[in-house]
Amino acid sequence: MKRLAVLTSGGDAPGMNACIRAVVRGAAYHGIEVIGIRRGYSGLILGDGVPLTSSTVSNIIQRGGTILKSARSPEFRTVEGRKKAYDYLTNLAVDGLIVIGGNGTFKGALQFVDEFSFPVIGVPGTIDNDLFGTDYTIGYDTAVNTAVEAIDKIRDTADSHERIFLIEVMGRDSGYIAIQSGIAGGAERVLLPETGVSAAELIAGLQQGRNGSQSSVILVLAEGEGRGTATVVAEQIKKQSGTEFDLRVTTLGHIQRGGAPSAGDRILASRLGLAAVEGLLKGKKNVMVGVVNNGLVYSGLHEVVSRSKPISEELLRLVTILNGSESHTH
Amino acid sequence: MKRLAVLTSGGDAPGMNACIRAVVRGAAYHGIEVIGIRRGYSGLILGDGVPLTSSTVSNIIQRGGTILKSARSPEFRTVEGRKKAYDYLTNLAVDGLIVIGGNGTFKGALQFVDEFSFPVIGVPGTIDNDLFGTDYTIGYDTAVNTAVEAIDKIRDTADSHERIFLIEVMGRDSGYIAIQSGIAGGAERVLLPETGVSAAELIAGLQQGRNGSQSSVILVLAEGEGRGTATVVAEQIKKQSGTEFDLRVTTLGHIQRGGAPSAGDRILASRLGLAAVEGLLKGKKNVMVGVVNNGLVYSGLHEVVSRSKPISEELLRLVTILNGSESHTH
Amino acid sequence: MKRLAVLTSGGDAPGMNACIRAVVRGAAYHGIEVIGIRRGYSGLILGDGVPLTSSTVSNIIQRGGTILKSARSPEFRTVEGRKKAYDYLTNLAVDGLIVIGGNGTFKGALQFVDEFSFPVIGVPGTIDNDLFGTDYTIGYDTAVNTAVEAIDKIRDTADSHERIFLIEVMGRDSGYIAIQSGIAGGAERVLLPETGVSAAELIAGLQQGRNGSQSSVILVLAEGEGRGTATVVAEQIKKQSGTEFDLRVTTLGHIQRGGAPSAGDRILASRLGLAAVEGLLKGKKNVMVGVVNNGLVYSGLHEVVSRSKPISEELLRLVTILNGSESHTH
Amino acid sequence: MKRLAVLTSGGDAPGMNACIRAVVRGAAYHGIEVIGIRRGYSGLILGDGVPLTSSTVSNIIQRGGTILKSARSPEFRTVEGRKKAYDYLTNLAVDGLIVIGGNGTFKGALQFVDEFSFPVIGVPGTIDNDLFGTDYTIGYDTAVNTAVEAIDKIRDTADSHERIFLIEVMGRDSGYIAIQSGIAGGAERVLLPETGVSAAELIAGLQQGRNGSQSSVILVLAEGEGRGTATVVAEQIKKQSGTEFDLRVTTLGHIQRGGAPSAGDRILASRLGLAAVEGLLKGKKNVMVGVVNNGLVYSGLHEVVSRSKPISEELLRLVTILNGSESHTH
Structure with a gap:
C-alpha cells in the first residue's frame, strides 16, 4: 500500500x-x-x-x-x-x-x-x-455537550420565570442526543422516537411537577420523535391544557454541529x-x-x-428516576 | 436611610x-x-x-x-x-x-x-x-457573546457545506444584539429594524458573495427587523431566488438570555x-x-x-465595509 | 432499608x-x-x-x-x-x-x-x-476537557511566537489526564509517570520537530512524572540544550478541578x-x-x-504516531 | 495611497x-x-x-x-x-x-x-x-474573561474545601487585568502594583473573612505587584500567619493570551x-x-x-466595598 x-x-x-x-x-x-x-x-x-x-x-x-x-x-x-x-x-x-x-x-x-x-x-x-x-x-460527545450547555442557559431563564421549556435537539430518527443531553441537562422529561408519551401523559407530568417542588420544567424533544417539531408539540400541549402552562419553545438547531x-x-x-x-x-x-x-x-x-442500535435501557430508566418527582415511589 | x-x-x-x-x-x-x-x-x-x-x-x-x-x-x-x-x-x-x-x-x-x-x-x-x-x-455583553459563540459554531458547518445561514438573534425592536454579534461573528450582512434591505438587494448581495471568494455566507437577522421571523424571511428569499441558494435558518432563541x-x-x-x-x-x-x-x-x-437610543452610525458602516466583498471599492 | x-x-x-x-x-x-x-x-x-x-x-x-x-x-x-x-x-x-x-x-x-x-x-x-x-x-472527563481548552489557548500563543511550551497537568501518580489531554490537545510529546523519557531524548525530539514542519511544540507533563515540577523539568532542558529553545512553562493547577x-x-x-x-x-x-x-x-x-489501573497501550502508541514528526516512518 | x-x-x-x-x-x-x-x-x-x-x-x-x-x-x-x-x-x-x-x-x-x-x-x-x-x-476583554472563567472554576474547589486561593494574573506592570478579573470573579481582595497592601493587613483581612460568613477566599494578585510571584507572596503569608490558613496558589499563566x-x-x-x-x-x-x-x-x-494610564478610582473603591465583609460599615 x-x-x-x-x-x-x-x-x-x-x-x-x-x-x-x-x-x-x-x-x-x-x-x-x-x-x-x-x-x-x-x-x-x-x-x-x-x-x-x-x-x-x-x-x-x-x-x-x-x-x-x-x-x-x-x-x-x-x-x-x-x-x-x-x-x-x-x-x-x-x-x-x-x-x-x-x-x-x-x-x-x-x-x-x-x-x-x-x-x-x-x-x-x-x-x-x-x-x-x-x-x-x-x-456525538461534542453535540451532546453543546446541547447541555444550551439547556443550562435556558434553565437559568426557566428558573427565573418559573416556566416550562420545550427544547428540540437534533438526532434524525434516533434519540441519542436527546437522552444524553436530557439526563445531563437535568430535564424533567425526554421525548424520544424510541419510546413515546401521549400528550395527555405529558400534561399530567407537568401538572405533577407544578404541584411538586419544581420551579421550572425542561422537556427535551428529539427531532425525530414523530409528532413534529417542537412548535407543533407545544401547540398540542397548549390546545389540550389551555393556558395553564407558560410554555416556551427553543429549537437548538445547527449550533449542535459546530464548535471545537x-x-x-x-x-x-x-x-x-x-x-x-x-x-x-x-x-x-x-x-x-x-x-x-x-x-x-x-x-x-x-x-x-x-442494523439499528437501540438506546440503552439503563439510560431510559435513569431519566425517569432522576426527574425529581418523588411520587414515583412505590 | x-x-x-x-x-x-x-x-x-x-x-x-x-x-x-x-x-x-x-x-x-x-x-x-x-x-x-x-x-x-x-x-x-x-x-x-x-x-x-x-x-x-x-x-x-x-x-x-x-x-x-x-x-x-x-x-x-x-x-x-x-x-x-x-x-x-x-x-x-x-x-x-x-x-x-x-x-x-x-x-x-x-x-x-x-x-x-x-x-x-x-x-x-x-x-x-x-x-x-x-x-x-x-x-447585553453576555447575550452578544453567546450569539457570537453560536455564530462561530454555525460558521463551521456553513463553511464545510458552503451554505448560506440566516441566523435570527434577539433584541425586540432594536438591532443592538444583531449589529454587534453580526460584526463580531463576521457576518456578511446584518438585517436590522433600524435600516432595512429589500429582498432583491439581499439576493443580489448573496449572488455577489457567491461569485466572489466566499465559501459560506452568514446573515444575521434582528428579531424585530419587520419582515417576520427568520423562517418567513428565508421563504421570501427562496421564493424570489428559486433553488439557487442552499439557505438554512437558525433561531438562537432563549440561550441568549442565560449563562454565566x-x-x-x-x-x-x-x-x-x-x-x-x-x-x-x-x-x-x-x-x-x-x-x-x-x-x-x-x-x-x-x-x-x-427617548430611543440610535444605533451607532460607525458600526453600521463597519458591517458594510468588513463583509469581505471587495466590489465595494470606489 | x-x-x-x-x-x-x-x-x-x-x-x-x-x-x-x-x-x-x-x-x-x-x-x-x-x-x-x-x-x-x-x-x-x-x-x-x-x-x-x-x-x-x-x-x-x-x-x-x-x-x-x-x-x-x-x-x-x-x-x-x-x-x-x-x-x-x-x-x-x-x-x-x-x-x-x-x-x-x-x-x-x-x-x-x-x-x-x-x-x-x-x-x-x-x-x-x-x-x-x-x-x-x-x-475525569471534565478535567481533561478543561486541560484541553487550556492547551488550545496556549497553542494560539505558541504558534504566534513559534515557541515550545511545557504544560503541567494534574493526575497525582498517574498519567491519565496527561495522556488524554495530550492526545486531544495535539501535543508533540507527553511525559508520564508510566513511561518516562530522558532529557536527552526529549531534546532530540525538540530538535527534530524544529527541523521539521512544526511552528510550535507542546509538551504535556503529568505532575507525578517523577522528575519534578514543570519548572524543574524546563530547567533541565535548558541546562542541557543551552539557549536553543524558547521554552515556556505553564502549570494548569486548580482550574482542572472546577467548572460545570x-x-x-x-x-x-x-x-x-x-x-x-x-x-x-x-x-x-x-x-x-x-x-x-x-x-x-x-x-x-x-x-x-x-490494585492499579494501567494506561492503555493503544493510547500510548497513539501519542507517538500522531505527533507530526514524519521521520517515524519505517 | x-x-x-x-x-x-x-x-x-x-x-x-x-x-x-x-x-x-x-x-x-x-x-x-x-x-x-x-x-x-x-x-x-x-x-x-x-x-x-x-x-x-x-x-x-x-x-x-x-x-x-x-x-x-x-x-x-x-x-x-x-x-x-x-x-x-x-x-x-x-x-x-x-x-x-x-x-x-x-x-x-x-x-x-x-x-x-x-x-x-x-x-x-x-x-x-x-x-x-x-x-x-x-x-484585554478576552484576557479578563479567561481569568474570570478560571477564577469561577477555582471558586468551586475553594468553596468545597473552604480554602483560601491566591491567584496570579498577568498584566506586566499594571493591575488592569487584576482589578477587572478580581471584581468580576468576586475576589475578596485584589493586590495591585498601583495600590499595595502589607502582609499584615492581608492576614488581618483573611482573619476577618474567616470570622465572617465567607466559606472561601479568593485573592487576585497582579504579576507586577512588586512582592514577587504568587508563590513568594503565599510564603510570606504562611510565614507570618503560621498554619492558620489553608492557602493554595495558582498562576494562570499563558492561557490568558489565547483563545477565541x-x-x-x-x-x-x-x-x-x-x-x-x-x-x-x-x-x-x-x-x-x-x-x-x-x-x-x-x-x-x-x-x-x-504617559501612563491610571487605574479607575471607582473600580478600586468597588473592590473594597463588594468584598462581602460587612464590617466596613461606618
Whole structure:
C-alpha cells in the first residue's frame, strides 16, 4: 500500500478534522501518502484531490467542521458517477479509500465497493450516534455537550420565570442526543422516537411537577420523535391544557454541529483514523471501524447500514428516576 | 436611610445577580438593610420579601438568571395593585426601592412614583441594550457573546457545506444584539429594524458573495427587523431566488438570555448596583443610573422611557465595509 | 432499608453534585430517606448531617464542586474517630453509607467497614481516573476537557511566537489526564509517570520537530512524572540544550478541578449514584460501583485500593504516531 | 495611497487577527493593497511580506493568536536594521505601515518614524491594557474573561474545601487585568502594583473573612505587584500567619493570551483596524488610534509611550466595598 485517499461526507461533525489528521499522520508513520478528496463523493467524481502531509494537518485537531468540506452528490448515485470516481482513484494509483461519515455515506460506499471491489473503510462521523457497530460516533460527545450547555442557559431563564421549556435537539430518527443531553441537562422529561408519551401523559407530568417542588420544567424533544417539531408539540400541549402552562419553545438547531470538538471526540477520532489506516494495511475492506466496549472493532458495512442500535435501557430508566418527582415511589 | 428594597422585573438578563449582590453589599457598607422582593412587582403586591445580607449574596455573581425571580404582574397596572405595593413597602419601613429591568419595568416604576412619591431608582437590566440613558445595559455583553459563540459554531458547518445561514438573534425592536454579534461573528450582512434591505438587494448581495471568494455566507437577522421571523424571511428569499441558494435558518432563541455573565456584565452590574444605593443615599429618585462614556450618569425615568437610543452610525458602516466583498471599492 | 447517608471526601471533582442528586432522587424513587453529611468523614464524626430531598438537589447537576463540601479528617484515622462516626450513623438509624471520593476515601471506608461491619458503597469521584474497578471516574472527563481548552489557548500563543511550551497537568501518580489531554490537545510529546523519557531524548525530539514542519511544540507533563515540577523539568532542558529553545512553562493547577461538569461526567455520576443506592438495596456492601465496558460493575473495596489501573497501550502508541514528526516512518 | 503594510509585534493578543482582517478589508474598500509582514519587525528586515486579500483573511476573526506571527527583533533596535526595513518598504512601494502591538512595539515604531519619516499608525494590541490613549486595548476583554472563567472554576474547589486561593494574573506592570478579573470573579481582595497592601493587613483581612460568613477566599494578585510571584507572596503569608490558613496558589499563566477573542475584542479590533487605514488615508502618521469614551481618537506615539494610564478610582473603591465583609460599615 503506497497511497490512500480520504474524504468526509454527509453532515459535518466536530472531530472530522481530528480524524483526517490521524489518517494522514497514521499513514505517514507507515510511509503511505494521502490524497484528501474535497467535497465528499462529488470531489471523487470531479477529481478534486489534494495531497495531505503531516504539516498540512497541523493545528486542525481543535477545529470544528471539515477542512475537506462535504457536499451532496446526486451523481454518485449513478453507475456513471461511481465509474468516474473509480477511474480517478485508479489514475491516482490510490490503493484504498477512507470515508468519514454516516449512514448515507456508507450506503454510497457499499455500492461502490460492490461494483469495483475497491478497498474502502468507513469511519463513523456523525453527531447522531445512530450507527450500529460503534458505541460512539465522532461528533456525538461534542453535540451532546453543546446541547447541555444550551439547556443550562435556558434553565437559568426557566428558573427565573418559573416556566416550562420545550427544547428540540437534533438526532434524525434516533434519540441519542436527546437522552444524553436530557439526563445531563437535568430535564424533567425526554421525548424520544424510541419510546413515546401521549400528550395527555405529558400534561399530567407537568401538572405533577407544578404541584411538586419544581420551579421550572425542561422537556427535551428529539427531532425525530414523530409528532413534529417542537412548535407543533407545544401547540398540542397548549390546545389540550389551555393556558395553564407558560410554555416556551427553543429549537437548538445547527449550533449542535459546530464548535471545537470535545476531548472525547478528538481522541475517538484519532483512534479511529489510525485504525482505518491500519485496517487497510491489514487487508480489511468493506468495513467500518468503531469502538465497542473501549476496543476497536471492524464491522461489515452491510451489517452497519442494515442494523439499528437501540438506546440503552439503563439510560431510559435513569431519566425517569432522576426527574425529581418523588411520587414515583412505590 | 435605614432600609431599601430591590427587585428584578421583565425578562431576566445575565448579571442581574451580580447587581443584586452589589446592591446588598453596597447597602451593607453604608449600614443599610436590604429586603429582596421576589417575582418583581408581583412580589411587592403579595408581600413576598426576604432579608438579604452580604452572605446571602455570596457566590451568586457568576450565576445567570435572577435569584429574586421575575414575573409579569397585571395587577401592578392597576391603582389598587400599586397601592398594595406601597402599603407593603411602608409597613416594612423601606425608604427606597431599586428596580432592575427594562423599559416595561421603568414604566411601571414611573406610575408608582407619580402616585406615591416613593423614591425609586432604576437599573438597566435587559439583554436588548435598547435603553436611553446608558451606553450598555446589564446582560447585553453576555447575550452578544453567546450569539457570537453560536455564530462561530454555525460558521463551521456553513463553511464545510458552503451554505448560506440566516441566523435570527434577539433584541425586540432594536438591532443592538444583531449589529454587534453580526460584526463580531463576521457576518456578511446584518438585517436590522433600524435600516432595512429589500429582498432583491439581499439576493443580489448573496449572488455577489457567491461569485466572489466566499465559501459560506452568514446573515444575521434582528428579531424585530419587520419582515417576520427568520423562517418567513428565508421563504421570501427562496421564493424570489428559486433553488439557487442552499439557505438554512437558525433561531438562537432563549440561550441568549442565560449563562454565566461575562466579565463586562459583572463589572457593569456591580458598578450600577452600588451607584443605585448611593444615588438613593444622595437623595436621587425617579431616575435610572447608567454608564455613559464610562462615567456614571443618572437620567430621569420619564426621559429614559420616552427617548430611543440610535444605533451607532460607525458600526453600521463597519458591517458594510468588513463583509469581505471587495466590489465595494470606489 | 429506610435511610442512607451520603458524603463527599478527598479532592472535589466536577460531577460530585450530579452524583449526590442521583443518590437522593434514586433513594426517593425507592422510598428511602437520605442524610447528607457535610465535610466528609469529619462531618460524620461531628454529626453534621442534613436531610436531603428531591427538591434540595434541584438545579445542582450543573454545578462544580460539592454542595456537601469536603475536608481532611485526621480524626477518622483513629479508632475513636471512627467509633464516633459509627455512633452518629446508628443514632440516626442510617442503614447504609455512600462515600464519593478517591483512593484515600476508600481506604478510610475500608477500615470503618472492617471495624463496624457497616454497609458502605464507594463511588469513584476524582479527576485523576486512577482507580481500579472503573474505566472512568467522576470528574475525569471534565478535567481533561478543561486541560484541553487550556492547551488550545496556549497553542494560539505558541504558534504566534513559534515557541515550545511545557504544560503541567494534574493526575497525582498517574498519567491519565496527561495522556488524554495530550492526545486531544495535539501535543508533540507527553511525559508520564508510566513511561518516562530522558532529557536527552526529549531534546532530540525538540530538535527534530524544529527541523521539521512544526511552528510550535507542546509538551504535556503529568505532575507525578517523577522528575519534578514543570519548572524543574524546563530547567533541565535548558541546562542541557543551552539557549536553543524558547521554552515556556505553564502549570494548569486548580482550574482542572472546577467548572460545570461535562455531559459525560453528569451521566456517569447519575448512573453511579443510582447504582450505589440500588447496590445497597440489593445487599451489596464493602464495594465500589464503577463502569467497565459501559456496564455497571461492583468491585470489592480491598481490590480497588490495592490494585492499579494501567494506561492503555493503544493510547500510548497513539501519542507517538500522531505527533507530526514524519521521520517515524519505517 | 496605493499599498500599505501591516504587522503584529510583541506578545500576541486575542483580536489581532480580527484587526488584520479589518485592515485588509478596510483597505480593499478604499482600493488599497495590503502586504502582511510576518514576525513583526524581524520580517520587515528580512523582507518576509505576503499579499493579503479579502479572501485571505476570511474565517480568521474568531481565531486567537496572530496569523502574521510575532517575534522579537534585536536587529530592529539598530540603525542598520531599521534601514533594511525602510528599504524593504520602499522597494515594495508601500505608502504606510500599521503596527499592532504594545508599548515596546510603539517605541520601535517611533525610532523608525523619527529616522525615516515613514507614515506609521499604531494599533493597541496587548492583553495588559496599559496604554495611554485608549480606554481598552485589543485582547484585554478576552484576557479578563479567561481569568474570570478560571477564577469561577477555582471558586468551586475553594468553596468545597473552604480554602483560601491566591491567584496570579498577568498584566506586566499594571493591575488592569487584576482589578477587572478580581471584581468580576468576586475576589475578596485584589493586590495591585498601583495600590499595595502589607502582609499584615492581608492576614488581618483573611482573619476577618474567616470570622465572617465567607466559606472561601479568593485573592487576585497582579504579576507586577512588586512582592514577587504568587508563590513568594503565599510564603510570606504562611510565614507570618503560621498554619492558620489553608492557602493554595495558582498562576494562570499563558492561557490568558489565547483563545477565541470575545465579541468586545473583535469589535474593538475591527473598529481600530479600519480607523488605522482611514487615518493613513487622511494623512495621519506617527499616531496610535484608540477608543476613548466610545469615540475614535488618534494620539501621538510620543505621548502614548511616555504617559501612563491610571487605574479607575471607582473600580478600586468597588473592590473594597463588594468584598462581602460587612464590617466596613461606618
